[in-house]
Amino acid sequence: MIYINARFLTQDVTGVQRFAEQICMELVGLRDDVVLLAPKDIKRSSLPSGLNIQTIGKKSGHYWEQIELPRYLKSIGSPLLVNLCSTAPVFYKNQIVTHHDVTYKRYKKSFSLKFRMLYSMLVPMMLRSSKALITVSEFSKSEILKCFRYDPKKIHIVYNAVGDEFSHDFERSDKSEKYLLAVSSPNFHKNFHGMLEAYNLLRRNHNSDIKLKVIGKSSASFATQDFSTNAKDENITFLGRVDDSELISLYQNATAFVFPSFYEGFGIPPLEAQACGCPVISSNKASMPEVLNDSVIYFDPYNIPEMSDAMLKITSDSALRNMLVNAGLENVKKYSWKNSAEKVNSIIETATASRA
Template sequence: MTIYVNARFLTQELTGVQRFAEQVSLALNTQRNDLIFVSPAGVLRKNVAEELNVKIIPGGTGHKWEQVALPSFLRKKGSPLLLNLGSTAPVFYNNKIMTHHDVTYKRYPQSYSRKFRLLYNSLIPLMLRGSKHVITVSEFSKNEIAKVYSFPHEKISVVYNAVGAEFSPAHGVGKENYFLAVSSPNYHKNFHGMIEAFIALNKESNVRLKIIGKASASFSTMDFSEFLSTSDKVEFMGRVDDSQLIELYQNALAFVFPSFYEGFGLPPLEAQACGCPVMSSNQASMPEVLKNSVLYFDPANMDDIKNAMDKMISDTETRNRLINAGYENSKRFSWEESALKVSNLLNSLS
């Protein structure tokens, strides 16, 4: 039986959700020969589309394509099973598996635009109700989805993120004098707390703070001008490509992950794979994903964040221990194993 995969994620900028969908798709494609990947026009990563042999289905783009053109096309094919690895799916097409990473928009609505909140609060309950099964990225998120939407636990499977082989340590490269953070400047990411703690620390240190990433139109962004006016040691770098990102991970003194809420939290795992010691928030999914391989802090406590930063600067033994522990932790995750779990789910439902 042929299974269709919604590859709309290839028309979207590459963030954590799209990376998960892309990497699981690539691994699945090597494990199975019964998948057809379909997408609207406007593919951004054409090399991936070619590898997946993506079929372009006409009928608009974005939500219009996903909600109208895609289900119409599938019904003409006999309503086959549809695998959705992005964060949305056709509402009125029931022979589907959907992926939902987290319910941040419920827990921290101030992080999102009003339009995004209205869309998700309207569509997600309908998408869940019409799904045979749901994939999410951590046990934490599984429990959150079940709790918020009264959705059966047994219909939710956990499929972890992972890190590609290109994320690896650079041997013989010395660490530079900066902390690195990777994310978008939205409230639940807690960059305001991290920057405030860093500025307080930098009265006593010469370490710099480099921040990578930019906000999506779906997010409600925060204004950091007040912080930046008081420090010239904080640098917003915008988006960078993977090769630049890997080099920044490899050379950083340490990685900071201050988030209040994450369904999984891929950047600290990427940092660990590149030999970068990590200090992280102790909330949400982070203890599940990072276990005892990081220096934890309370993200709501500025002094706790500051003390973690200070320890990373002053304690070489702790940094070396976390480099080794982090590298081992990153190896617990594999795109191939995650894809195999999805493949087994497809076999059970198709």
């Protein structure tokens, strides 16, 4: 049997949890010996059929992952454990680990001191205990190698992708409303503050009537930031968390999608937007040129006027938007959860063969 660390089922869904869940769903179609081990406090009750989920232990969080999970595995003969999020039991030897990025080292302002200290302790130990390391881009691989000592031959690139539900086959529900869409969080490296400055500059200099809608965490999370005065702007709507059906509708009806991050290990939202037929303007930093290639309009996220100019171009030029819609649809074809799961399965096969 192959066991998956399914602690992610107890967490809110971000890109990390999306990766883990989608890979698991595809893996069960490739092999019949996959078991997901999870704490009892699973958050998502509407999980897809076919996932063999076994709850173990009495605790949750790091205690469950570091103590109860490896204790259970050792009691059944220490089988291979596959970890698809960014942490793993640090003293368990027979495992494959995943580390999505090192944002916590590059942009310390985005994380608490406690979080940074915990990861700085856990990750090197986790890497030493691993048979192989999965990460999500060549960019992340290079960043991990700069921060940690690890054999580059044991690092495998497994890209994110977009589910089939993200589709451009639709009829716009409201052609009258024009808006830019962003999926963001208050974390500093997401550069929400810069995007707001660029948007305000667009409206101030060009009298634009375009609105801005922001998805992510809660409106309260944004409202407590230094840019909280924008929370009262009737042209800016903070939507908080939305389910996938609402997210897809927002992508499909947006004039364009804005991705202003300073740092991303991969960045799923621009691909989701492209799959829904939404043109994208994006930061030119970190993994974004690797993931998006030539399918978007790029800007320097540290250059507010440049970001604002990109907003102006995409909102005022319908021919450019149409070109980027087509380019985006072609770009998305390069990514597949099935192909990514096949790569993970190949890594699993190599790890199990080496132990035989």
